[in-house]
Amino acid sequence: MTNVQSSEARAERFAREMAELKIPDPAAGRAALWLRLGGTLMAVGVLLGVVAYLLAHGTTDPLAQRDALAVGLAGVSASVVGSALFLRYSLTGFLRFWMARHSFDLARLTESLGERPRE
Amino acid sequence: MSALLELRGVRAAYDRITVLHGVDLAVGPGQVVALLGPNGAGKTTTLKVAAGIHPTASGRLVLGGRDVTGAAPRDLARAGLCLIPEGRGVFPNLSVRDNLLMMTFTGRPREEIEEIAFTRFPVLAQRASQTAGTLSGGEQQMLALARGLATDPAVLLLDELSMGLAPLVVARLYEQVAEIAASGVAVLVVEQFAAAVLGIADHAAVLVRGRIERQGSPDDDLRAELSSLYLGSAP
Numbered sequence: 450m451t452n453v454q455s456s457e458a459r460a461e462r463f464a465r466e467m468a469e470l471k472i473p474d475p476a477a478g479r480a481a482l483w484l485r486l487g488g489t490l491m492a493v494g495v496l497l498g499v500v501a502y503l504l505a506h507g508t509t510d511p512l513a514q515r516d517a518l519a520v521g522l523a524g525v526s527a528s529v530v531g532s533a534l535f536l537r538y539s540l541t542g543f544l545r546f547w548m549a550r551h552s553f554d555l556a557r558l559t560e561s562l563g564e565r566p567r568e
Numbered sequence: 569m570s571a572l573l574e575l576r577g578v579r580a581a582y583d584r585i586t587v588l589h590g591v592d593l594a595v596g597p598g599q600v601v602a603l604l605g606p607n608g609a610g611k612t613t614t615l616k617v618a619a620g621i622h623p624t625a626s627g628r629l630v631l632g633g634r635d636v637t638g639a640a641p642r643d644l645a646r647a648g649l650c651l652i653p654e655g656r657g658v659f660p661n662l663s664v665r666d667n668l669l670m671m672t673f674t675g676r677p678r679e680e681i682e683e684i685a686f687t688r689f690p691v692l693a694q695r696a697s698q699t700a701g702t703l704s705g706g707e708q709q710m711l712a713l714a715r716g717l718a719t720d721p722a723v724l725l726l727d728e729l730s731m732g733l734a735p736l737v738v739a740r741l742y743e744q745v746a747e748i749a750a751s752g753v754a755v756l757v758v759e760q761f762a763a764a765v766l767g768i769a770d771h772a773a774v775l776v777r778g779r780i781e782r783q784g785s786p787d788d789d790l791r792a793e794l795s796s797l798y799l800g801s802a803p
Binding site: 459460462463464465466467468470471472549552553556557560 | 572597631632633634636637638639643644647648666669670672673678720722723752753754
């Protein structure tokens with residue numbers, strides 16, 4: 450009887466927790482997309498830099514060279530933004546794992562301290 | 569109480585390949601539901617969808633009466649949904665005790681977790697200091713179950729519990745699963761080898777190429793149908 454009551458209570462608690470669950474906006478779960486975007490922007494930045502170099506050296510027209518300068522600057526901007534995005538979303542995953550590992554080590558340390566016999 | 573876990577018209581895909589074509593399934597508290605089917609039918613994908621790990625292309629995942637489609641798997645796990653994956657899901661380089669200690673993240677003290685594990689699986693107490701990777705397959709599966717129980721699950725999802733194990737060990741494991749269900753946990757078991765799980769299942773569903781071909785009580789008709797599905801002809 451007690452077993453049945455406790456199992457019903459568990460099921461009810463589960464249903465209550467589900468009812469209270471906040472389901473995040475799917476946009477928040479797009480970490481992988483941002484990570485890919487960051488990587489792509491870094492690559493595009495480097496590519497724009499090379500293109501700008503070739504453009505600048507392929508002409509003696511100062512106007513065209515200034516355009517190449519703008520392309521090069523756009524490349525730098527893309528690389529900086531891409532690096533920031535990549536670091537932000539790759540570090541999140543790493544730090545989450547690191548935190549789990551750290552909390553495990555702390556729990557184990559607490560256990561070992563608790564088991565040490567008192568003098 | 570109504571079903572704790574429900575899949576309603578679930579479709580799921582890997583890139584452009586659709587593997588589930590409108591799966592409907594319900595598991596109530598204290599009930600064992602066996603999801604059977606040949607290799608590649610979509611059984612593991614169904615479990616992944618139920619655990620919130622794999623997104624649905626359409627359809628609904630309902631837990632405890634609430635539509636939780638799109639919820640983060642960690643939130644579902646925190647509330648009491650536990651998936652024991654194929655391949656056991658233990659840390660092979662840690663001892664049995666450390667594997668259990670890892671479950672203290674749930675907020676339960678180590679003593680309580682060990683008591684639950686060692687009471688249900690006394691052999692784990694004898695192997696407490698042994699590295700999990702050196703345990704037998706059955707003992708590793710027991711450890712995986714014990715780790716799952718440490719989360720105080722309301723819904724337990726088991727993927728191919730019998731894989732690579734001797735029939736006697738499988739029978740003992742399923743006895744434990746039946747006891748876990750009897751304590752009020754809703755259990756969804758995915759199995760390729762039907763005989764092992766049908767003995768304890770209250771309800772069974774046969775999944776073929778992403779569609780539930782038949783579901784009902786695990787009677788002789790269903791067993792016969794399974795034989796024909798697996799062997800490709802009427803028994």
